[in-house]
Amino acid sequence: MSTKVDSYDDIRALQLEKLQSGTEELLASNRFYKPRMHDVSSWNDFYDLPFLTKAELVEDQKENAPFGTNLTYPLGDYVRLHQTSGSSGGRPLRWLDTARSWVWWTGIWANHVYKGAGITSEDRIFFAFSFGPFVGFWSAYAGAERLGAMVIPGGSMSSEQRVLAIRDLEPTVLCSTPTYALRLAEVAKEMGIDLSESSIKKTLHAGEPGASIPATKKAIETAFGAQCYDHTGMTEVGPTGFTCSAGDGVHFVESEFILEVIPVGTDADPKRTRSEGTGELVITNLGRFCSPLIRYRTGDLVELSREPCSCGSPFAKAVGGIRGRVDDMFTVRGINLYPSQVEEVLRRYSEIVNFQIRHQKVRHMDEVSLMIETRDGDDSIVESVVLDLRHSFGVRIDCQCVPAGSLPANEMKAKRVVHVQG
Ligand SMILES: [Zn+2]
Numbered sequence: 406m407s408t409k410v411d412s413y414d415d416i417r418a419l420q421l422e423k424l425q426s427g428t429e430e431l432l433a434s435n436r437f438y439k440p441r442m443h444d445v446s447s448w449n450d451f452y453d454l455p456f457l458t459k460a461e462l463v464e465d466q467k468e469n470a471p472f473g474t475n476l477t478y479p480l481g482d483y484v485r486l487h488q489t490s491g492s493s494g495g496r497p498l499r500w501l502d503t504a505r506s507w508v509w510w511t512g513i514w515a516n517h518v519y520k521g522a523g524i525t526s527e528d529r530i531f532f533a534f535s536f537g538p539f540v541g542f543w544s545a546y547a548g549a550e551r552l553g554a555m556v557i558p559g560g561s562m563s564s565e566q567r568v569l570a571i572r573d574l575e576p577t578v579l580c581s582t583p584t585y586a587l588r589l590a591e592v593a594k595e596m597g598i599d600l601s602e603s604s605i606k607k608t609l610h611a612g613e614p615g616a617s618i619p620a621t622k623k624a625i626e627t628a629f630g631a632q633c634y635d636h637t638g639m640t641e642v643g644p645t646g647f648t649c650s651a652g653d654g655v656h657f658v659e660s661e662f663i664l665e666v667i668p669v670g671t672d673a674d675p676k677r678t679r680s681e682g683t684g685e686l687v688i689t690n691l692g693r694f695c696s697p698l699i700r701y702r703t704g705d706l707v708e709l710s711r712e713p714c715s716c717g718s719p720f721a722k723a724v725g726g727i728r729g730r731v732d733d734m735f736t737v738r739g740i741n742l743y744p745s746q747v748e749e750v751l752r753r754y755s756e757i758v759n760f761q762i763r764h765q766k767v768r769h770m771d772e773v774s775l776m777i778e779t780r781d782g783d784d785s786i787v788e789s790v791v792l793d794l795r796h797s798f799g800v801r802i803d804c805q806c807v808p809a810g811s812l813p814a815n816e817m818k819a820k821r822v823v824h825v826q827g
Contacts, residue, residue, distance in 0.1 A: 437475035509692035514548020521647035526553030531576035536560035583615025590628035601630035617726025620752030649716035744821035
């Protein structure tokens with residue numbers, strides 16, 4: 406069931422209505438939110454609420470193990486546990502859903518994410534995903550069932566087995582991380598199978614910004630002879646965004662989330678946030694009041710636009726998708742860079758199959774070097790990569806070639822920046 410919203414005014418009215426009814430429930434029974442929340446009968450009341458950080462959630466779960474206190478209902482009402490991948494270090498965050506909030510997740514997949522990509526009940530969807538405690542494509546899987554598509558779980562399979570499954574079962578859609586999609590195409594090539602000739606017509610990605618980075622998108626589209634789509638979401642927030650036919654970014658589902666943007670690297674004022682522009686994304690979810698997040702600082706860098714989109718969606722668009730993690734910014738000789746900018750340069754080289762940025766503080770100076778993994782370990786492109794990076798950013802970044810297979814090709818999410826202790 407989705408309510409029709411045509412304009413930003415409609416969206417704002419719907420958001421406030423959902424927020425008001427959810428807040429009543431929170432105030433009645435949610436121990437975490439009682440001291441952080443008050444009645445919200447106007448937008449001014451909303452802007453009086455504090456921001457929430459991940460550190461507060463981690464602390465709460467540590468103090469009140471195992472699930473923390475952000476629970477609106479008795480534990481018996483919850484039906485699913487997921488946890489974050491813990492890729493940013495530290496302990497994973499555990500998150501519980503009720504049957505109702507899980508229906509909310511899967512509904513967003515069926516009504517927005519798959520719809521945006523033109524995926525229908527006629528499609529056959531292969532999930533190259535491990536189906537462990539990380540939420541990853543679990544919700545995509547359940548959302549696809551709800552759509553009426555045929556779902557094929559590719560958990561507990563080697564990459565070779567997945568290639569054979571694609572060949573034999575003829576799925577039309579692949580769901581995976583962008584890095585893993587490229588890895589799968591490499592493995593197939595080694596097996597003498599060309600996935601650009603396969604039945605895959607569309608690929609849908611999450612976990613990393615790659616599918617919205619033009620050069621990565623193109624590399625995946627070439628490898629699979631398919632159209633490539635992005636999805637954004639977080640374990641603790643829910644499924645937030647989808648790529649539309651315009652293919653140049655990610656619309657956030659504003660009928661289910663309130664979006665705010667705050668400046669990066671400053672103490673932002675909760676009373677002064679923006680609804681568009683560049684900065685860190687702050688999100689409030691409106692359909693998961695069993696374990697909600699109100700004004701949550703996501704740590705994601707976005708450029709949020711409210712320009713009308715050719716697809717007709719009334720929702721704001723993150724131009725170029727999520728640009729990266731605010732924490733992943735690194736500095737080379739005074740120039741601030743994000744991994745996605747480096748990725749855009751590297752993916753122009755079809756020889757490069759994986760990469761990692763190593764960042765180290767040496768005598769208070771940022772030292773950055775780039776590890777690239779090439780097909781067949783060929784290092785003849787290193788010099789031209791260094792030149793290209795220099796042309797793009799005006800600084801020299803050292804680059805070295807490492808043996809094929811030595812960098813992690815994770816099916817959950819690639820860790821692009823490694824901070825080495827100096
Ligand atoms: Zn659009």
